[in-house]
Amino acid sequence: MSVTLTRDRRAERYAATRREILDAAWELVRAEGLAALAMRNLGARVGMRAQSLYVYFPSKYAIYDAMFGESNVELLRHITALPPTADPVEGMRLRSKTFLDFCVEDPVRYQLLFQRTIPGFEPSPETYEPALRLLEESRAALRACGITSARAFDAWIALTAGLAAQQNSNEPGGDRWVRLAAELSDMYFEHYRPATSRRET
Amino acid sequence: MSVTLTRDRRAERYAATRREILDAAWELVRAEGLAALAMRNLGARVGMRAQSLYVYFPSKYAIYDAMFGESNVELLRHITALPPTADPVEGMRLRSKTFLDFCVEDPVRYQLLFQRTIPGFEPSPETYEPALRLLEESRAALRACGITSARAFDAWIALTAGLAAQQNSNEPGGDRWVRLAAELSDMYFEHYRPATSRRET
DNA sequence: GTCTATATTTGGATAGAC
DNA sequence: GTCTATCCAAATATAGAC
Numbered sequence: 001m002s003v004t005l006t007r008d009r010r011a012e013r014y015a016a017t018r019r020e021i022l023d024a025a026w027e028l029v030r031a032e033g034l035a036a037l038a039m040r041n042l043g044a045r046v047g048m049r050a051q052s053l054y055v056y057f058p059s060k061y062a063i064y065d066a067m068f069g070e071s072n073v074e075l076l077r078h079i080t081a082l083p084p085t086a087d088p089v090e091g092m093r094l095r096s097k098t099f100l101d102f103c104v105e106d107p108v109r110y111q112l113l114f115q116r117t118i119p120g121f122e123p124s125p126e127t128y129e130p131a132l133r134l135l136e137e138s139r140a141a142l143r144a145c146g147i148t149s150a151r152a153f154d155a156w157i158a159l160t161a162g163l164a165a166q167q168n169s170n171e172p173g174g175d176r177w178v179r180l181a182a183e184l185s186d187m188y189f190e191h192y193r194p195a196t197s198r199r200e201t
Numbered sequence: 202m203s204v205t206l207t208r209d210r211r212a213e214r215y216a217a218t219r220r221e222i223l224d225a226a227w228e229l230v231r232a233e234g235l236a237a238l239a240m241r242n243l244g245a246r247v248g249m250r251a252q253s254l255y256v257y258f259p260s261k262y263a264i265y266d267a268m269f270g271e272s273n274v275e276l277l278r279h280i281t282a283l284p285p286t287a288d289p290v291e292g293m294r295l296r297s298k299t300f301l302d303f304c305v306e307d308p309v310r311y312q313l314l315f316q317r318t319i320p321g322f323e324p325s326p327e328t329y330e331p332a333l334r335l336l337e338e339s340r341a342a343l344r345a346c347g348i349t350s351a352r353a354f355d356a357w358i359a360l361t362a363g364l365a366a367q368q369n370s371n372e373p374g375g376d377r378w379v380r381l382a383a384e385l386s387d388m389y390f391e392h393y394r395p396a397t398s399r400r401e402t
Numbered sequence: 403g404t405c406t407a408t409a410t411t412t413g414g415a416t417a418g419a420c
Numbered sequence: 421g422t423c424t425a426t427c428c429a430a431a432t433a434t435a436g437a438c
Contacts, residue, residue: 162363
């Protein structure tokens with residue numbers, strides 16, 4: 001006779017070990033770069049042989065994919081957690097600042113999310129999904145500012161992403177480009193915002 | 202008794218082979234990605250064993266460095282070859298278009314020049330020098346438009362580089378972002394150009 | 403669930419014959 | 421200047437004992 005248990009201790013243990021491996025992987029890539037993720041090194045960090053990791057992840061790419069996925073979820077969470085603002089343009093300023101902080105805070109995570117630099121790695125549709133949601137959500141937020149054209153949307157993304165790219169590739173950890181965000185945001189809305197939907201100041 | 206010759210046939214042959222190796226390296230990375238440059242593969246493409254390549258380049262990084270250097274020289278040449286324009290702002294538009302075309306034309310070259318993606322590779326000061334020259338030259342061109350602040354300069358670079366980055370990472374070979382260049386350039390000058398130095402239209 | 407052992411591949415680089 | 425012969429190191433992954 002089998003009894004139904006309310007907890008699966010084995011599954012809990014398994015999940016905890018997976019988590020531990022992912023944490024170690026983040027530590028490793030932050031210390032030595034994305035490309036330095038190697039099963040041996042990773043195993044050493046969690047006190048295992050490389051081979052044992054295959055119990056938890058079917059391949060190295062599966063580890064990258066899990067990291068990609070949780071980063072994307074985290075970013076989406078950061079953005080959707082922002083408090084509502086009375087002025088939608090002020091909201092966009094806040095969003096871009098939040099996005100840039102997120103990118104600068106962890107350059108390796110940025111590289112994993114936004115630069116396709118690991119040979120052979122492509123995120124799975126499931127882990128990529130939050131990125132699409134974020135993009136959609138951004139489009140809506142910009143629409144609330146009265147900006148609807150696809151070109152204008154692309155321009156906003158390019159502006160914001162451009163700052164992050166410059167910052168991380170030229171002065172990781174600094175703020176030389178990031179601090180231009182508010183100014184460029186103003187410039188953007190001065191140019192793109194239809195006169196009718198602007199507030200009087 | 203030794204005679205002074207006007208040509209060094211051996212040196213010419215050597216230089217030609219080096220050139221041939223570099224050409225093959227470009228072909229290889231364009232076909233299989235920057236990270237796929239391996240001495241064995243490269244050797245195969247020029248009809249040599251990998252070991253023989255060491256006669257021409259002391260290491261794999263030396264090959265990357267040579268490629269980096271010649272790309273930088275080429276970019277500088279593209280920009281400095283631009284015809285002078287009566288309107289300096291028109292000149293900047295032309296420069297950014299030329300820059301973007303250069304970046305989009307060859308995404309792998311772009312990656313080598315502007316994204317530090319090869320583990321362990323850092324360009325030598327000699328091959329990096331043209332990049333500094335170009336930056337200095339760009340600063341001067343922007344100054345001719347009446348724009349002198351360091352912040353404004355950084356903003357220009359971020360704007361242009363942002364377009365290139367978006368284009369190459371999201372739609373290599375396309376023009377979805379690149380075609381925004383003129384519009385963003387206008388937006389930039391509307392915002393940053395001091396009123397006194399603007400032309401009447 | 404972790405281990406030992408091992409297969410397999412790949413890649414950078416050197417020594418020395420020709 | 422190109423080759424053969426090697427070396428060495430690193431890395432992914434599988435099989436099977438415990």
